[in-house]
Amino acid sequence: MDITVDLVRHLVTGQFPNWSDLPIRPVANQGNDNRTFRLGDHLAVRLPSHESYAAGISKEDRFLPFLAEHLTLPVPTPVATGHPTAEYAYPWSIRRWLPGDVPDSDTDLDRTRFARELGAFLHALRTVPVHDGPVAGLHSFYRGCHPSVYGDQVHQALRELADEVDVDACRTVWREALGSAWSTAPVWFHGDIAVGNLLCTEGRLGAVIDFGTCGVGDPACDLVIAWTFLRGDERQVFREAVGLSDDAWARARGWAMWKALITVAAPESLEYQTQAGALAELLEDQVGG
Numbered sequence: 001m002d003i004t005v006d007l008v009r010h011l012v013t014g015q016f017p018n019w020s021d022l023p024i025r026p027v028a029n030q031g032n033d034n035r036t037f038r039l040g041d042h043l044a045v046r047l048p049s050h051e052s053y054a055a056g057i058s059k060e061d062r063f064l065p066f067l068a069e070h071l072t073l074p075v076p077t078p079v080a081t082g083h084p085t086a087e088y089a090y091p092w093s094i095r096r097w098l099p100g101d102v103p104d105s106d107t108d109l110d111r112t113r114f115a116r117e118l119g120a121f122l123h124a125l126r127t128v129p130v131h132d133g134p135v136a137g138l139h140s141f142y143r144g145c146h147p148s149v150y151g152d153q154v155h156q157a158l159r160e161l162a163d164e165v166d167v168d169a170c171r172t173v174w175r176e177a178l179g180s181a182w183s184t185a186p187v188w189f190h191g192d193i194a195v196g197n198l199l200c201t202e203g204r205l206g207a208v209i210d211f212g213t214c215g216v217g218d219p220a221c222d223l224v225i226a227w228t229f230l231r232g233d234e235r236q237v238f239r240e241a242v243g244l245s246d247d248a249w250a251r252a253r254g255w256a257m258w259k260a261l262i263t264v265a266a267p268e269s270l271e272y273q274t275q276a277g278a279l280a281e282l283l284e285d286q287v288g289g
Helices: 005-015 055-068 111-127 147-160 167-177 219-223 232-242 246-264 272-284
Strands: 024-026 034-039 043-048 078-082 092-096 187-189 198-201 204-208 215-217
Touching: 005 024, 005 034, 005 043, 005 078, 043 055, 055 078, 055 092, 111 187, 111 204, 111 219, 111 232, 147 167, 147 246, 167 246, 167 272, 187 219, 219 246, 246 272
Parallel strands: none
Antiparallel strands: 024 034, 034 043, 043 092, 078 092, 187 215, 198 204
């Protein structure tokens, strides 16, 4: 969907005229699921890019204020929710603006401290009371479920990539991922811990955004950044701070394997280079951490 500044201005003016005089400009690093625009200096407008992401708006509106009370880092605070119109078919939201740069753009980033702080954040997220949090499923794109939910896609990708990847090594990782399950009470997970959803300030992790795929279930899906961004000792620091079992890390490797394989099988993807690198890291990292 082509979401422009003019469209955002029409939506804001029509539904929230008290903010109609504020300047609107797109943010530099846009995500896949939503488009984000600055609204003045202190607000942000967030619009789903497709129908499949629209349910995240009401979920974030409901649960972000609750999560914010318990978490160790700032998360987006909902300010207002817009309704669909003839020119834009989905609900959309206005949030408090959180400053910062994504980790791979922060030249001052202390990567080891970042790994420790991110692990501590995920540990804190798991301790938030579940209450009536949304159980993992379609709304979270099955993050928080068992990685076997995407088994058909893994096997299809391995057939397509038979001449490009070490199929035996990939099957070993996948088999180990299927050998365990989250056996205790479900906990909160973010669902999309990726560099685009983490904000750094002054060389350290400053905020976590985009909870559109959050829910309660198995937190193993939140560990994939161990291979997409972290390296070597950073990965071990992250692992220690997260405080999850070897079984959880085996399932995390399964989640990372799934995403890497389906992306490498589609080389036109914007994430191709990141996921190809993650696949190499994953297969080299035999201990899973």
